[in-house]
Amino acid sequence: MLNVPQAQADRYQRFADLSDSVGEAVDAIAGLSAAERTDVAFLEREFIPALGLNDELLREQPPELSTSFGKGLHLWQYPSQLAPYLAWLARNVSGVSSYMEIGCRWGGMFILVAEWLRNSGADLKTVIAVDPIDPTPFITTYFELLRERAEIEPVYLQAFSTAPVVSAYVDRVKPEFVFIDGDHSLRGAMLDHLLVRAHARIIVHHDVHSQACPDTTLLWTALKEFEAPIFDTFEFTSQYPSVGGSFLGIGAMKRRSA
Template sequence: MLNAQQAPDDRYQRFADLAPFVREAIDTIAALTPAQRVDVDFLEQEFIPALGLNDELLHEQPPELAPSFGKGLHLWQYPNQLAPYLAWLARNAAGITSYMEIGCRWGGMFILVAEWLRTSGADLKRVIALDPIAPTPFIATYFDLLQEQARIEPIYMQAFSTSPLVAAHVDRLKPDFVFIDGDHSLRGAMQDHLLVRAHASIIVHHDIHSQACPDTTWLWKALREFEAPSFDAFEFTSQYPSVNGAFLGIGAMKRRSAQA
């Protein structure tokens, strides 16, 4: 992950030019019917590609999705993994009041999930983005829109998750749904899990089935076993035959005390 000094100025300008798409994406998410929110084929084939996909490390990306690369929210996800995950979220959004993303980078996934929760029945009161880089144009635009509505409190923490200040904020804010996509080392990802475990009813890890991220892949396998007494685990790891290798992967854990 780039720090603020490493992030290229032209890349920031590119996302500044795309920032108006944030409102369009919000409207698109809000317009979905309840049936569309759990229609995995529709989400995979139409909805997610239309939101726009990442254009980095394209050797990990299926070439058939090329028309969506470098557009819109720049989602760094496989549609065939993200679609069933979103459908699962639509069925499990009730009761969620706060969403935190550790490692939000450009912010596309953060915006999608926050709005997905809000329009799928969650009583969302607070969203928290954490990353060592400064807020990107996507995040800044989204936070401005939230502040206009004055219904959801947006919080951005420019810091590493190992900061004592972050730990203090987590203890105070008590996020109940956390997406972990920050430090991909074994130690770092485990620390992020432990950082939020006491408060979160849903913890989601990224890159759980990726040859490019062996530490997070191994950690998920371990957590799935160690957390079995307290959490139910759900995996979204489908791959594309056109890609040489296995990449990405989303793993969700839901605390058993919460309704499955």
């Protein structure tokens, strides 16, 4: 049995009971047409809520989406932000061969983005999830599916991103697309950015417009200026009026061609 506290063990069991959601999501993503992958209204109002949304810190979640809370992939995202981000990815990931997510937690976002890349013109050879917790049932199920269905190497690095095993892997694989959602301190998020900056074509930061995460919000503001000579930046930060405040936010950087 996993060596985790009881509350987390209960959570693991819950995701084990929901593991069929992984295959269902993989099939649903594969079934989208090219037009649907860039249809922001469809993705926001229909597709993303159907995949299932997070049920934690519900005070930060729009109540109008309550029928999707605690279901499926448990995506901790606002559909109003995630939809245009996915549409942007569909137009910008051609040829990407490796995807790394720093801070994958339960794994829903990792699964969604990896499959989005696989169905949007990327040439994925490797997907890497980094997190200090044990691989969750979602991650385990997804890796089994990848081994059965695709010639993609799935890698789980159970470690903090500052661990030598992670930097050694980054130096060896040189991941082209990295999603940063790990340590939310200013120092931690900056170190994650510097860890992959030399290699990545696309770097995406999470929680870039959030009153709950002032350090990552500040870092994104700084990175937009400091990285302007090398990267183009794109923001997906739409908020819901029904929520009292600003939360989450996705910031993407794409390296300019030489």
